[in-house]
Amino acid sequence: MKLHAFLLMAASLAATVTTALAQQPAANAAPADQVAPAQPAAAAQAPAKPDPALGEQRFTAVCAACHGADGNSAIPANPKLAAQHPEYIVKQLQEYKAGKRPNAIMQGFAAQLSDADMRNIAVWLDRQKAKPGFARDKQLVATGERIWRGGLPDRQIAACAGCHSPNGAGIPAQYPRLSGQHADYTAAQLVKFRTAANVPNVKGDSARPNSVQMMQIASRMTDQEIRAVSDYVAGLR
Structure with a gap:
């Protein structure tokens, strides 16, 4: 009987100790208010x-044949890109690649470029010196200058200088540099804007407010006025 009683006491004591240990915090566990918070996911x-050197390499491989080795295109139908605002170059390449600015040729070339390529090319082009252009039609220069500087208020045609600056330098990230641009290219773009504005149910892309604005302006211009402004732009310094 004494042995049996002793075994019962031992079992009871062991159960008590086990319960007490289970209720104590782990020896190495930190207090709840000192536990390190979970690390956020890596940003x-x-x-x-942007790397201009890499930009020059990609430009030479993909763009130079049409836009010139230094961004000064010798082909009147292809724009000069030297000294153009980097933000504008990147935006146009992205829109060509995505099809927002329809052009089968440019979409094919832009599709070859990554976002990094576009930034590198844009920064390199910004560092190139733009070669000046020249007005060709002296009879239209006065008309072109009048529209550029003062617009045609009677037809709600805003002055081009208001957005592209008096000397055609443009405004970075908003409006492109136009001074010295080929007259043929500028005229072709204005005609495209006018054509788009005259297509039924085409209101322009709200994500491209500048294109909508240009459609409205070009839709009120005659062929002669378009030629006059384009020729004047070619001679701007």
Whole structure:
């Protein structure tokens, strides 16, 4: 009987100790208010800084045949890109690639470029010196200058200088540089804007407010006025 009683006491004591140990915090566990918070997910890496040297390589491989080795196109139908605002170049390439600015030729070339390529090319072009152009039609220069500087208020045609600056330097990230641009290219773009404005049910892309604005302006211009402004732009310094 004594042995049996002893075994019962031992079992009871062991159960008590086990329960007490289970209720105590682990020896190495930190207090609840000192537990390190969960680490947030790694933030997305910022785009790498544009590399002009890589931009020159990609431009030479993809763009130079049409736009000239230094961005000064010798082909009147192809725009000069030297000294153009980087933000504008990137935006246009992205829109060509996505089909927002329809052009089968440019979409094919832009499709070959990554976002990094576009930024590199744009920064390199910004560093190139733009070669000046020349007005060709002296009889139209006065008309072109009048429209550029003062617009045609009677037809709600705004002065081009208001957005593209008096000397055609444009405004970075908003309006492109136009000074010295080929007259043929500028005229072709104005005609495209006018044509788009005259297509039924075409209101323009609200995500491209500048294109909508240009459609409205070009739709009120005659062929002669378009030629006059384009020729004047070619001679701007």
